[in-house]
Structure formats: C-alpha cells, structure tokens
Amino acid sequence: MYSASCLLILALTLAVLVNAADLYKTLELSRHASDQDIRKAYKRLSRKYHPDKNKDPGAEEKFVEIAHAYEVLSDQEKRQIYDRHGEEGLRAHEGGQGFHANPFDMFSSFFGGGFAAQQQTRRGPTVIMDFEVSLADMYKGSSIDFMMKKNVLCDHCRGTGAASDGDIHACSGCGGSGVKIVKQQIFPGMFAQSQQTCNECGGRGRVIVKKCPHCGGGKVVDHTGHHTLEVEPGMPEGYEVIFEGAGDESPDWEAGDVILRVRSAKEEGGWRRKESSLYWKETIGVAEALLGFQRNITHLDGHVIEVDRKGVTQPGFVQTIDGEGMPHFQQSTHGDLYIEYNVVFPVELSPEMRRKLAEAFYGPAHHGRDEL
Template sequence: MADHYDVLGVSREATPDEIKKAYRKLARELHPDVNPDPAAAEKFKDVTHAYDVLSDPQQRQQYDLGGGPGGAGGNFTGFGDIFETFFGGGFSGNSGPRERAERGQDALIRVDVELDDIVFGTSREVTIDTAVTCATCYGSCCQPGTSPATCDVCHGRGVIQRQVRSLFGNVVTNHPCGSCQGYGTTIPHPCPDCAGNGRTRAQRTITVEVPSGIDSGARMQLRGGGEAGPAGGPNGDLFIEFRIAHHDIFSRDGEDLLCTLEVAMTDAILGTTTSIRSLDGEVPIDIKAGSQSAEVITVKGRGITKMRGNTRGDLKIALQILTPQRLNHKERELVRQLAESSQPPAPELGHFQQGMFSKLRDRFFRG
C-alpha cells in the first residue's frame, strides 16, 4: 500500500497547513468533475483517503507509530499490555478486530384470526416489511468485483495503541480504531444498493401455521424468521402474536363453544327439533317439551380442537324462551284457557341458579 505522505507529495514533517494545501492542489487536478480519466478517479480516492488519515491528529500519530511505510516504529507490547490486563484501558491486546457481521434483530408481528380459524387450525399468508440480505452484494457490503481493504491505520488489528506516561513508566493501552470502527477493514467501494450495510428493506411473504385452540395474546416463535443481520449476519427470530377476532354468535370457554338459541314459547312448551349452523356445519338440535330459559343443550365434540391433541371441546347452547309481546284476541283467549286449565302457581322468588353460563347470562340481561 502506498505511503500516505508519498500520495500527497509531502514530507513526514509536513505541517497540517502543508497537508491541506497539497490535498487541495491534487483535488483540483484529479476530481472526476474536472478529469474524466478513470485512472484519475481512482487516484482521487487514494488522495482523499490519505488526507482523511493525515488530517486527523490521532490517526496521523497512530499511522506514524503503527509501522506504516516509512513508519517510526512497531506495535508496543510488553509491560503496557500487562498493565492493561489489570487496570483496563479499552480493548485488550488480544481482542483483535470485531466482526462486521452481526445477528439481525428479532421482529414481532400481530396476526388477526377468526374464531372459525382455530376450530381446526389453518394456514395464513402474511406479508411483512423487514431487512433482507442485499441481493446485489449478498451481504459482503462491497460493490460487486471489489472486496474489503485492510485498515491502514490499525493494520487490521481493529484497535490502536496509545502511549501514556505514568508512575509505572510508559503505559500503552488499546482503543477501538476510529478509522475502521474496530473492524480492521474498510469498505473502499460500498455496494450502491445497500450503502455498505449488506442488507436492504423489502417485503416478503411467509406462511403462518395457525394452531387449533390458540388463545388471544399467545405467541409463536419462528427461529431465523426475523431481520437479516448486517454484513451477511444470521437472521434474528420472528415472533407472531395472535389476536382472535370477536364473533357475533359464538363465544369461547376454553375449548368449548358457547351460544344462545332463541326459542318460541310454544316450541318450548310442546318441544321441537331444529338445526343451527355451527362453525363447522349444521348441528341438529332436539328441544324437549317443557324446556326453560337458561337450560343448556350440550352437543359433544363440536367445539374447538385442543391445541395439543385431536380431541374437541363441546358446543353448549343456552336456551332463551321468548314470550310473545303482542297477541290478538283469539290468541289471548287460548292462553287464558291454558292458564285456567293448568292452574300455575303464583309468581314467587326462587333460588339463584349459579351455573357455568354466567357469561351467557349477560347476554340475556341485554335483551
């Protein structure tokens, strides 16, 4: 690698002003807006990088000490590293450069499902906006045909050393290299599509398996389904949180399905058969003569399939007997005759029925 001082055409004792003047002179000659020659464009990049290093006092000092071409010395070792082990001072001498590739972040999405979907479980396609590995550089961060370059400030170590005078003598400590941010390499030609990050934002569609019997608020973890990591790092995980939508007819009690059935008074007195449309088809219902409001008809095995297993809960139907509000003269007379013949007892208070359908009673009270 060419010496930065030679690239700018200055001596190693050049002052900051001399370095700046040399850079400006070369920039006027080599800038792509002035000189269309591709070779000039590459040299302009070298000139700019050399100026970036030598114009920063700390980077220049490290470059001079770090064994660059014509450098004044090598890496400090020995007592300084021992001191650092006990007293700290940034990165340890053996830490080396840090990895550019990192694990991607976890992601969380919420999926709304209908009550029908959890009777047997189902599959849903969900589109998410997330970070994916760049399709141009495949996570290398570099423009195709190029590769990372060893940092010429820390020479690939990822750390720079600083010498400090102390009571113990000259102490050398390690600190992250400011030129490469501790990676040990730089990206001279970043990928134009991901700007050197190795990943881009994109939408992707995934298939989500909705388990039977899932509850609202339950989460599922898909390992590796989260965001792609920088520089080709592994994906994070994707967490899916389910929300069960409200159903106008059916509610849920564990694996049981609950509903109410409005029955005409005459059907309750005489008994009848009918059918209702459940979440998985028609269900025949036998209403016995003399049925009362809040009685429960249980249909075995027509509820929700358990989350871990093949058995199903029950369908439980609470009866609500409807009393007619308007009767014509003939109907009223017939009811009167029925009352006289059966001689029902006078209305009186009875014991409160504490049953398993306290949830459904709220529906009765609402009308």
C-alpha cells in the same frame, strides 16, 4: 469425535442408498425449490436430527438421509441427473462407486465447526408476534398465506456494503487491527497507554471507499417474503409456531427465528371457545320456549347440528351436546358443545292474545278480569 460411529454411519448410508426415498421429500421441499430453499431446509433439518441433540430412535438414520439429499440437490450437475434419471442415474454417473461424504464432515463444513461450535454462533434477535386467525380455521385446520417484511443481505454486495471487493481497504487509522493505542500523560515524564476502538472504522479494521449503489452501504435491503402458516385442527390458543431463520439477516449474525403465537380472532356474538369446549347462544321465542322446537345450527365447518327440544326451555338454560366441541389437538376426539338459550318476549300483546293467554293460564272463568 465420531470415529466410533463410522461403521454405523457407513451402514446407514448404504441403507439410505438401498431404500432411496424422494430426496426432495427428505428435505420437505418441492422439485421447484431454489438453491436457497435447499440450504435453509438442510440447515433446519440437520440441526433438528443431529445425534448430539436428538436422541430419538431413528434420528441418526434421518440425519444421514438429510445429508445425502443435500449432497445431491446442492450440486447442480447431480441435481439435474437425479431429476432426469433418479438414484440409478446418479450411481451410473459415479461409475458405480457410490461415494458419499461423511454426514458429520458435511455438517461441520456447512456450519463452520462441530455442533457444539455452531450452537455458540451469534444469533440475531427472535421476533415474537401474535397472529389472529378465525375460530373456524382453528376448528377445521387451514393453510394461511401471509407476507412478512424483513432485512436480507444485499444480493449486489453480499453484505459487504461496498460497490466491489476492490473498494474495501484496510483502515489507515488502525492499520486494520480495529483498535488504536492511546497515550495519556499522567504527570510530567509518565504516560499511561490504553487501547480504544478505532473511531474511523468502528473496530472493523476495514473502510469502504465506494458504497454499494444498491443498498447505499447499509449491507441489507428490505424484503417482503411469502410464508404459509399451517393451522392444525384444535390448535391451542397462544400455540407457538416457529419459523426458523426467518428473522432479519445481517453480516454480523445468523438470522434469528420468528415465532407466531396463534390465537382466534375476537368476534362479537357467535361462537366462543374455552379450551376444547365450544359455546353458542341461540335465541328462541316464548312459544318455542313453552312448547318445544326444532332448530338447525350450522357448525364452524359447515355441517349441521339438529336440535330437537320437547317441553319447556327456561331462559338461560344450557344444553350440552357431546362431541361437537373443538377437536382435541393432534387427536381424533372432540370436546363438547354448550348451547345457551335466550328467550325473547314480545314487546306488546294484542287484546285477543291477552284473552287467550288469560284463558290458558287462569281458565275461562277469568276471561273478564284485568289479567296479566
């Protein structure tokens, strides 16, 4: 299928060797990554950059780099040599031959068939959850660690449910076929024959004589895993972050994905958001509303906005401050900030204050009237 691209693949492979990058960075891993982490990273990235799926420029070269990184890091001996001596040490170990597997063959071997075949692999259910973060985290960006519980294959029985391989036998009820032939008499001398799923093995064709002591024959066990959500500045409300293969595991399917819909937590008062705009309510007194004021407002990331208003501020007045709103997602610009002013009046006035206000509003000649 890929014979036409063999020369291109060879050229790309040589380019990878000449411009060797950090293999761990290629798989987006740390040097302390486990074998399972390496497999998961290859699975995710090779699917993402496979030329049959990704037509972007450079995708095929990236696919080759990912295959080379997995080829080395999935082999314990090669990984140890690479960790100690780098790519030069690997080439010396291979006697300068520089042999590398065809990345498409590696992909087919990993997924048990070509890309089209693996697309048809039965997948487990996709889990969608709302994930609330603070508005401050959505403003400045943050890495949020969280724990998630799911089913994983039992590491004792590897998902068979049996205490050992010798405890798995062919079903005696169906002979290992998973179905039984049932005869039913229609009338004397005539029978109808049909197939039914074997009720003894549930159609699997195998029975477990002794169950796994670790999972009790359930094939999976509970596991609480650590994950990190990367919140980017200005991330839209409801933005979906996909954790590929983080769903429940089962011997009957490939683990599905977990999708987190990121939203800002609802908070009483304080900051509010609408798309790229931010809203803030500021309370001032009567004197400030009439004479003007200076205020400092601490923003979501801690920087201070200086507000200096001259003259009269009407109750409910909204002031616009350009460029102090939410960051535009994956851009370097910001929306606007809207400050709404709430004017608080005193509950009662002293006689002296009443007199001064009457003189201010009505003049000295009106100080004797029952003002206000």
